Amino acid sequence: MLVDNPKQRLFLALLPPPALQEQVTAIKQQFAEQFASQAALRSPPHITLVPPFEWPSSDLPALTGSLEAFAKQQTPVAIQLSGFGAFAPRVIFIHVVPSPELQQLQAQAHHHM
Template sequence: MNQSKQRFFIALVPPPEIQQQITEIKQYFAEHYNSRSALKSPPHITLQPPFEWPAAEVPKLEESLKKFSAHRLSIPVSLCGFAAFAPRVIYVDVVKSPELLEIQTDLISYIEANLGIVPPVNQNRPFVPHMTVGFRDLTKENFQAAWLEFSGCQLHFEFTAAALTLLQHDSSRWNISKQFPLNIEPPTNLTQS
């Protein structure tokens, strides 16, 4: 029996108009700073880092994510300016809201308990929500030049993350595999008259 594995990660993906603008920034990094790796995935905020999963069990993974998402509210997300993991990564900064921190913590616990997916060795790193625009292929010189240009740049977007997104690697890039809608509003027993 073939037990081939596929690579996935779980993220929040912004709406198309914000994706387009962030992708244009990534394109700028590719053209001006020779950093193309960030273009290998749609703009996203990683909640669960890449993991391997048996190809034959993808329906189980999807069903589990569907169950998790069904009991979650959509999340307000604010993108504000730029920040960096020096000396190689520049990203659009994501405001660490309580809702964002909560869904990330709960998701990690849920998939570990229900699917046995354990975070990699670096699991002790704190969650820093971000949207990468210049990736590890930035040279130190290009990082310094790009950081000089972008560190003071103003950027502000707000959106509501209405779904968890499962991304799958196809051996050259990450693609959206499936989205799992979050509830738009909390269930309520109050009726408006």
Template sequence: MNQSKQRFFIGLVPPPNIQQQMTEIKEYFAEHYNSSGALKSPPHITLQPTFEWAAADVAKLEESLKSFAANRLAIPITMSGFAAFAPRVIYADVVKSPALLELQKDVMSYVGENLGIVNSVSQTRPFVPHMTVAFRDLTQENFQTAWLEFSGRELLFEFTAAALTLLLHDGSRWNISKQFPLRAEPPTILNQS
């Protein structure tokens, strides 16, 4: 029997005010540079790239991510300026903090060991945290022009990533499927005297 599969990825989604501003930048790229591909997902930092999962087993996936997130602390995120994967992708640069690098590594090894989700390509590449504003459908010519405009543009956002987000592809775009809260602070030990 052929089980139907769904496509997911795991990421960090910024708070609504930053999502709104990042979406406006993506809309600018769609309007001025004919690149609307980045609008097919909410603004996010990918931790675990796209994978397929049996539709019938989504509850198992969600339970597993929930228990992982419950044992992890929320982390501070700083976005600073723009960068690019030439000649096609422009993104808001995310500072490679030790906490973010550790969370990404832990997410990938956790889903690999506990759920059998492995992305061989991302295992061979260094993790470059980023929030895409224009990609694949940006022509090389438009990339050059857009990069001249955005390479020196200032951008600074700081937020706390308070949840892991599971995103689901509906056939045409990515949507937030479920969020798993990260702990706000380490458990406190009360000293009874």
């Protein structure tokens, strides 16, 4: 007997404060218009901590609860942005300057997952 257990493609990310989200979204809108790419507007401005992975849909409540507990243990991380980069040919991004705090958070998120 086959059991259908579909998976969802997810990633774990930090979302910037609303004011910064608005600024970055305006830049994304400008890029979408300038380069005729609506893909820029598919996801909110974010900093990826854990790249895309697949997770069973039936286990999403457990993942959500686990990540909520993880997030409550974290302290705010200062982020510095500097210029633009690209994952050619389709992704333009704002460089996030690496910091020990951000790298530690990313390592903890990977370990938690």
